Amino acid sequence: MNVYFDNAATTPLRKEVIQIISNVMEDCFGNPSSVHAFGRTAKTNLETARKGIAKLLNAAPQEIIFTSGGTESDNMILHCAVKDLGVRTIISSKIEHHAILHAMEALKINNGIRTLYVDVTKDGSVDLDHLKALLQSDDSRKLVSLMHVNNEIGNILDLNAVGELCHDNNALFHTDAVQGVGHFTFDMEQLPVDFLSAAAHKFHGPKGVGFSFVRKNSGLQPFIHGGAQERGLRAGTESVHNIVGMQKALELAYVSLEKEKVQVNKLKSYFIEKLRELFPDVIFNGLSGVENKSTYTLVNVALPIPADKSLLLDFHLDLKGVACSKGSACQSGSNSGSHVLKAIQEAPATDWPSLRFSFSIFNTKEEIDYLIQVLKEFLK
Ligand SMILES: Cc1ncc(COP(=O)(O)O)c(C=O)c1O
Structure with a gap:
């Protein structure tokens, strides 16, 4: 056995997801940036998927930026926060995924960013009093990045409590929700979260595709440079079949x-x-x-x-x-x-x-x- x-x-992928990916691969191979009919069909599929995902999370379609998955989404937010938003201190915890921890180390070495780690208790809970103290430790611009559901021990973070604490202290809040999206509901209009990362393969969707939620008017600039895809924020021809598959997987997860x-x-x-x-x-x-x-x-x-x-x-x-x-x-x-x-x-x-x-x-x-x-x- x-x-x-x-x-x-x-x-594993749901059958319906495999079916829709295969349909798009067969019938819709155009480049969504092309202006001819093939491209326009691909673009329609892409934007329908974006609207679908946005609706499921109560976000606006322009707040959903497609990426290659959780690692890229995490890197994008941390790097852009430093590059474009004046962030000089990143606060996280020692029990985050390496996509966050290693990105922080790189930003410390390459950009001189201050990295701080909030205490976690023996049961893996984030110490919110310590987080408050770190937020108030100086007046540098700060980004807090704490995961929604821990991928190793499963602990769930109270996004409302952390987000409010961040905003009360004038800090930005990113959550790696790679283990949460598709497993719990999200209302992005209500949640005090500025940025969020997700990956399709954690909710019965395909690998190599995910998205960043980037709140409207955030001021983020391109992370990957090239074409004008994803409203200029993430260059590269979109993986239309995977994106459509991701939308289907998320829809089925929430239904x-x-x-x-x-x-x-x-x-x-x-x-x-x-x-x-x-x-x-x-x-x-x-x-x-x-x-x-x-x-x-x-x-x-x-x-x-x-x-x-x-x-x-x-x-x-x-x-x-x-x-x-x-x-x-x-x-x-x-x-x-x-x-x-x-x-x-x-x-x-x-x-x-x-x-x-x-x-x-x-x-x-x-x-x-x-x-x-x-x-x-x-x-x-
Ligand atoms: C919490 C968390 N963040 C980030 C990632 C990385 O996602 P991806 O494999 O899509 O790059 C994972 C995947 O294991 C994860 O569990």
Whole structure:
């Protein structure tokens, strides 16, 4: 049996998404910047997708800028905030995705930007009092970048609370919502968020495509230079088939969001229950074991397995066809590979192997039973 529990890494595409991508590839290959009929058809598809995505997030179509995915969107916002908006200090946390952390390091080295990291508690929550103190530490122009849903431990950030704090202190707010868009609803007209990043492959859409939400009149200038695509903000011929596929994936995600949330959450709860039976001492990393404080799609657990045995755990799971993740590439049984776990874990969890299991609507209860069986066999 092969089971896929790595949906935070990427999700399988929905059939309807594959179908629409294939239709666009076959029937609509024109360049959307061309003025002839082929180009105009492609342009219509592109703009219809933009309007569709904007509507689903209650944003304006011109606030949606298509990119190649989460990494580019994150880089675009951070670099442009420095380049175009006078930002001299970026505040983030040590448990962000590397797309943010490495972009910050580059901006520090190349542009002399001050980088500050807000404290996170042992359960992975952002310390808002510390954030306030950092925001008030000097009067430089600041951008705060904090992720909506943590991709390793699933913690959910209160975007309203953080956004209001930023705006009260005259700072801009960006959120990497790559793990949130398509899983939770967003009302961009109401949310105090200036910039947001999303990627289609996390909500059953294609890889290599995503978007940045850039609030109207932000003052951002081009990040990638070239043609006048994306209202001059992001040059390069748009990947029309992928963009249309992304819109379809997002639409389907939101049409059945509540139903699918319940379905996936049931799987998560069932897994937690079975795991607790098997490992009464199991430790849930971050808030991933707490309903409503973490996303319904993932669980990150430290398993009380002796060090000599834990080295074989990955191998055993792989051999039995179980795909899951350590949260980040890591060769040994310890968690030294994950910067997120390193920032929050304490003993004994630090001595145990940690695994991230992430679910989607394509998983079943039978697959969870199989996973538990595989873990039981391993313990024998
Ligand atoms: C929170 C978060 N940000 C950014 C990214 C990068 O997105 P992409 O793979 O589309 O570049 C990911 C993907 O793993 C992610 O989970």
